[in-house]
Structures are given as structure tokens and as C-alpha cells.
Amino acid sequence: MGHLFSSIETTPPSPQIEPLEPTLLPPCSINASSKSALLVEGDQSLLSCFRQLLEKAGYAVRLAPDTEEGLRLFRECGPFNVVLINYYVPEKKGTGINCLIPQIHGVRLAASIRDMNPSQGIIIVALDYQCASDVPRPAEVAQIPVLIETGNGQLRSLLEKIEVDRAIKGLTSSELLQLQLFAKFRIRGLGRAARGRDWEDLLEEALYRTLIGAEDTQNGRHWNRRVSFVQHLKGAILSIASVWKRQFKEESTYLMSELLFHDAEGQDYSLIDNVASSSSPADQRLIEKNEEDRVLGLFNDDSEALQLLRGLMDGLRKTEIMSRYGLEEKKYAAALRRIRLKVLSQRNNGSRG
């Protein structure tokens, strides 16, 4: 593909880029905005269009009419939340381009920025192409997303992806551990309703809902930037776990092997044998009761943990548990810690969930 970039025709200088029309949205201050964008676009109508789209999405936008100015602004003000570069942007102001042949200035700027800051989010705008694969570009920028449509939420989707990527990179190790443990306990709380899914599946699903919820709060879970990314993922995890639970209740069936147990003498018995037939979800409750007994059994030699555990199972709040069992703050925290450790280590021995 290298030959495609070797011949550049220069057409007579195109008209100078006029100042933006006063009807456009007032520019946001870079310093006042939490999100910033660099827009490198030589076509005035596209520049206006993208500027409005970006500002509507909450970005303070720096404008560059050519790659030379784009590079200067990036060096001076970068990194930005996102850099949008038109594939056909000229190298210098007033230099025309020939849209009939592949250009190198836009992709060369993208490559330079990527070299300076490998984690900089970049989008190449190539509206003249039908498919992203048709856009001639060297291998080093092949991974940079290409925008071929201004409609259908493609830009918003790419911006959301860049923001989420940035948020993931920004998570601290303790935030990541919190998310993992939170998801692990949710999965354990689901029991059979998890249907073999583990914490990774739950966290992964939370991320998908975030990405597909860039515009839609019905299907996905839009990340409202007023909450932290951790809080957002926590909310998504809660919602997904609740949906999984509901789906399971609607469709639950049991294998006989799940209801059959052996006693110490090796005698088989069914949990259903001990249940009044009027109890509608009796089989499910029995399985839960069995698991509950197993967890309680882990703390037979730890009376404080056992008290706390019973309090939590009864849905009591921290102050209520402390008051009911006469536990002090420190003892409560220490017992809770022992419970978490034991429950997690039990799971660690059993499965990846």
C-alpha cells in the first residue's frame, strides 16, 4: 500500500477557510470543560458540522484547518479526549487537495500523534468512502477507527468507546479489585440463576450494556458522567443480575440430580420429600436453604461472624445488627472481613466465579 502514498497532486489553492458563522454554538472553554477535542478539518461545512456534534456531546473543541496546525495544537494542548482528523485534510493552510487520489496528510498526522501518545483516542473521518476497508492507510494506523457516516450515531458510538477505553485505563488497582469482588458476590448471590456464568461474564455484560447504551437507556445503560465509572458499572451489574434472576424465575427447571442428596450412611433422599406440596417454589427454596446452611456451617466456630451473618441474611442494617448482638464497630468490621475472606476462599477453591 506504500505506493498509494507516494504521489500527491496539489490542486490550485482552495479558498481560505472563513471564520465560523456566528449562528454556531458558542465555543466551550477548554479550561472549563471536562472533555476536550481537537478537530483537524479543512472543509468548512464539515468543520461546522463536526464542531456542533462534538460540542453537543459536551466537548470543548480546538480547531485546526490543516495538519501542520493540528500537530502544533496537539503538542501545545494535548492530550485531548479525542482527536478527529479528516482523511482529506491539507498539510498547510491554503493548499488544495485532490480527492481523487489517496492522501497522506491526515493519516500521517494520526500516526505522529499516536507515536507521541499511544493512548490518545483518534478517529479518522473518511466520508468519501463506502467502507472503512476502502480507506487507504498504512498498517501503523490501521487500528484507528474510521468514521464513514455522520448519521446513525456512528460518531457518538466511537466517542463513547474512546471515553470508556480511557475510563478503563484510569481505574486504580483497588477500584478494579472492588469491581471484581462486587461482581463475585453478586454471582454467588444469584446461585443457580447465574446458570454457570461467573463474575467475568457479569462484568463483561455490564460493559456491553454501557457501550450499546451510548444513546439508549432502554436497551443499554448509558454512562452518565456525573457518576464515576465504578459507580456506573456497579449499577449496571446490579441491573443485569436482577434481570438474570427474573429470567431464571420465569423459566426455572431443575434436574433431579440437583435435588437428590446422600446422607452419612449413603442413603439417597430428595429435598422435595420434606416439603409441603402447597409451597410453590419449594424446590428452589430448599436448594437455597441447603446453600445457606453450608455457608452458616463455615462459621460454626466463630460466634460473632455467625451473628453478623444471620443479621445480614435477615436483611438487617449494620446499626441494627450491632445493636441486636451488642457488637462494636471494630468487631463488626473484623467479623465482616472474616466472612468475606472465608466465603471468597471457598469459592476460589471451587471455581473461577
Next chain:
Amino acid sequence: MADKTNHDGNLERFMNQLGDSVLALSDGNIRAEVSEAGVDPDGEAERTRTVLHEALQKLENVNRRLSNLGHTVNSNGWHRERSGYRNACVTCGSFVSFTPATGEIRGEALDGLCLQSDQYTIRRREASR
């Protein structure tokens, strides 16, 4: 063996409260707790980041593959079904489905280029002639 009291949701409530309690832990405490459980906290943290990054990448791969074929899907058009997500190209209507567990992409949209996409795209290249 089994009693007849209502245990519905007891375990779930308990596990959920354990989960909530994790979010209130300080940075030092959560790392110490994970270490005490016999796990490397840095390794586990990075594993979690990898799960998130891989999910992002899987969806990005789907979008890139569709974009390379000229298909355009609404980012909010993905519908969750039993085994994965399903969407359709807004120009030609061909379907695509994506299974998160495996990252597998299927559907008629992958059979070839979106044949109708250039009917709807205004080409600056042509307009500039």
C-alpha cells in the same frame, strides 16, 4: 433436614450485602484482604482490567468488521437475546449477531459488502468534481 421457614432470598441478600461492603473498603484494606485470601492483588486487578478491555475489543471488532463491509448499524440497535446481541444494517437490513462469550460474529451481513450503502452516501469526492 429441611425446615419450612421462608428462606427465599436470604443468601442473595447476604451475598449482596457482602458485595456492597467491598465498595466501602479503603484502598489499603481491599489490597490487604485480597492478599490474605492468597491472591496477588496487582495480578487480580490487571485481570479485571483485561476482562473490561477484552469486552471493549470484542465489540470494536464487530463494528470494524461491519464497517469494513460498508454496513452501518445503530449503536443503540443491539438487542439482547438468549445467546448474544443482534442488530441489523440500517441501509440493507441484513442481520448480524454477536456472542459475547466467544466473540463470534454471525449473520448475513458478513456475507459481503453492503450493496445499498453507496446509494445513501453523498460522496465529497464526486461532489468536488
